[in-house]
Amino acid sequence: MLSLSGIFPPIPTPFREDESLDLDGLQSNFVRWNKEPLAGYVVAGSNGEAVSLSFEERIELVAAARAAIPEDRLLIAGAGAESTRQSIALAEGMKREGADAIIVVTPSYYGPRLDHSALVAYYLNVADASKLPVVLYNVPVYTGLDLPVSVVLELATHENIIGLKESGGSIAKIDTMVNGTPADFQVLSGSASFFLAALVVGAVGVVPALGCFAAMQIKALMTDYESGDLESARQIQATLVGPNEAVTSRFGIAGLKMALDLAGYYGGPVRSPLQALTEEESALLEKALSEANLF
Amino acid sequence: MLSLSGIFPPIPTPFREDESLDLDGLQSNFVRWNKEPLAGYVVAGSNGEAVSLSFEERIELVAAARAAIPEDRLLIAGAGAESTRQSIALAEGMKREGADAIIVVTPSYYGPRLDHSALVAYYLNVADASKLPVVLYNVPVYTGLDLPVSVVLELATHENIIGLKESGGSIAKIDTMVNGTPADFQVLSGSASFFLAALVVGAVGVVPALGCFAAMQIKALMTDYESGDLESARQIQATLVGPNEAVTSRFGIAGLKMALDLAGYYGGPVRSPLQALTEEESALLEKALSEANLF
């Protein structure tokens, strides 16, 4: 069983000014990320603008990432799509290019018809077909659909479904899922902003946008927590909430990419229809980051 | 300027039992649809399970539809995708395969960042690049995003943006858009369920799921309205609301496809994760349709 313990930043996909894939930028970012205390990476996820990429680009991205990621770090590739067959096709491509696991966001467009049985059937089909372990992925802010606990409990016994990334922010839900699933089902916090709370109720890791440029602090939080120094963990957590909001709900991926640029990584432009930050937003972002003393 | 006056059913995409494209089923449906009083068709839209198709399939579908649709009927092809460059690429493919116009649903995944300026920029980029006229498309029940009136008013003066399909159901919004846009900007009702009301406030046509198997009734409504027989139009409208709900919000595309089967068309299976109707749902659908006396 693959361990999901640790920090798995959802890396943004670098683009050139013309919005084409910039695999050189990706490569140079990994040189630095690989020195950070990370257990692996989520590639082609929400923060990777996956829905704005063609399927070919998503697979190309995974291949390039694999070339840059050492074997002892996990490459978790986003294989979610609106139809089961698309997701299965993506899973195959990602397996071929060296991903270690796939992470599969809930389909959502036909949300009013995606009830318990439709969602269970979807994930069972993907998990049966996939040669890679499957991580469920719930992110209501983007999908408008909140994966029901009942679906998770039913899926968690499938041998190829190893865990879930929960971005919805309800700690009670994470608690219920941790406690209602087998001991080896692994829950990941979908954000650095509630990571400590998630650890306390049994999460084993985190997929933090903030981890793209502040891995050390998140790692320190986790280490402090594991060594029993809750007070120190709490203090670190408190410093992360503000900058986390800045690069997620407040300024989105354009904010995350600008933060990467400020931190010396390659951030670069977002792909349209996402827009660059306005000057005012940029100033607010800089302020939020510098107040948190992250660099 | 292309006229959008009339009835443009959003045709479902036929699949074989293995969920692969069934272009024979498509062909045979068109033989019959082409005898119905329709002004054209929407191909690869929401009811066509567009998000569940690969981009190649969407273009293949348009090509097959064009072969089956006479020149004097419009083929409006769904070219919406989450990124501007994907939408532009789809638009090119659909132009190449003979579409007459494209219909472009709002991007929505990154909804919290898709504000007025992002949506305006998105549609202007697509409309500038597209060699085909563009129809805007708002369908909040699927996207979770309600295209603001202010965006529509700003876009309506672009020479290549000829109209909008509004599925949100607010007649006041349609009224505001009809009155705030140039006289040649054409608004389509996104449903048969409020078509008469939409006509009254200035819509010129409709994209009705119900039109896939009840075109005569919808045409009769429109003709009665145009000839001043409001009372007759109202009576027809009243008979359409129930069956319309059955093949849209209540039972979704699986309901629409089953209705097609019942009406002697090829409906066939939906593509997973959508699910076939349960026996109980099937019985309720049959009841709703037979009560309305549509066949």
Added chain:
Amino acid sequence: MLSLSGIFPPIPTPFREDESLDLDGLQSNFVRWNKEPLAGYVVAGSNGEAVSLSFEERIELVAAARAAIPEDRLLIAGAGAESTRQSIALAEGMKREGADAIIVVTPSYYGPRLDHSALVAYYLNVADASKLPVVLYNVPVYTGLDLPVSVVLELATHENIIGLKESGGSIAKIDTMVNGTPADFQVLSGSASFFLAALVVGAVGVVPALGCFAAMQIKALMTDYESGDLESARQIQATLVGPNEAVTSRFGIAGLKMALDLAGYYGGPVRSPLQALTEEESALLEKALSEANLF
């Protein structure tokens, strides 16, 4: 059976500068309203800031309104509250003070538990106890709860439930309710913004905020519609959508009261926590009203 045909503006409750009831202001407004082509009034409804009044004030308001309203015009009094017994007590007080009917908004605070059977039971209890005819009232923008069609169909056969005010804006829903209920169940449009469409599908009247200062135009719309001059009705409708939005969704009750002041009525302050319009909002409101040429 009381006829709900016609125009019933939901009158704002006048306050003095200290936010106490200003019954003189009310009186003077009625002197003028009574010359307008209105069938009656809704008193102590949403636009009357009913939830901000004590129950005693609500009843006092009804008594004062009755004194000012001629017998041949209906006084429909808002008797909705969160508990059945409160609503019944209010209904009694309003009966005593001379109301002709009560209008009863859906309870909503415990919305997650207010399912079909709870809502049916609530309204049946109120209707059984009330000595006055009952009008149901659905206004999701304020309550967060959309009264289901199924509840309305079940209630419509109760002899003391004579109709419904629908403010949700879905014409298809109004159509379904008109067609699924007995012929004497009367549906009122909850807004001037979709009044013509509501008439077309069978509504008999309207409860328009705009009717507090633009009754003539709304009456003209209705007369034109009834005499078969749909084109003229449509033109009037088009002029009403903008100013209607200004005094409802855009600027709320503070906007409506300022419009009354501008039109020579007594508008006065709103009761806190509602706030007066900012200068910028006031300017935009004046612009919206003067563009529509309503005074």
Added chain:
Amino acid sequence: MLSLSGIFPPIPTPFREDESLDLDGLQSNFVRWNKEPLAGYVVAGSNGEAVSLSFEERIELVAAARAAIPEDRLLIAGAGAESTRQSIALAEGMKREGADAIIVVTPSYYGPRLDHSALVAYYLNVADASKLPVVLYNVPVYTGLDLPVSVVLELATHENIIGLKESGGSIAKIDTMVNGTPADFQVLSGSASFFLAALVVGAVGVVPALGCFAAMQIKALMTDYESGDLESARQIQATLVGPNEAVTSRFGIAGLKMALDLAGYYGGPVRSPLQALTEEESALLEKALSEANLF
């Protein structure tokens, strides 16, 4: 400064079969509650069906509760209403009858107009007028309004606003509020279901429906946490999530009252429009409680 550290169950309001106040039931419940490890009580809050009581009943309830609550336990009385003047009047009545503090839910009916400045003004007015300390109260599931962090940060420096009860469930929001407010601003978890996580990020207490009949377990959780036995606290927390859901989001106040009956307290009926549990629901509730081994 009043300390809000500890457990403050939001007690249900007991009714007789005819739905009138049952103050004897209240009295007998307090005899037992006063032996439980509680720091005080919330009276006339959401779980007390406050919105279904008349203002006189709310004050009568506070008086009766005060008579039954020893001086060394806090009586926190729900004084929220839709208008500022109502809330102030309630605050006066509750002060007169012996409450120690008031808890004030956000107004919400005119939600679209209750922006930052309206909410700040509302609470400042109430806090200025109140002779009792004020606790803010955010409960989006009932109000449909999520009190913005920015409002809380602005209000927290008012000397008479001592804390906030947060029922929304976002730990990141609680963290942000704890860290952005003065050290003496006290945050209460609005539910037992995320109490441990709330403690970890700096909450000082909890207002748990579950505390009405399972105070010992919640107290044990808090004691274990404070003594550094996080593992034991986590285990208790895990056992509380299921029963907590049963008496809150799943079965609501009727569920809570039935649980009280099962635990030997007086639960009794809910006030209409709330409905008693169905037999099926009752069986599910009993199962959820007995599995958790709470009695």
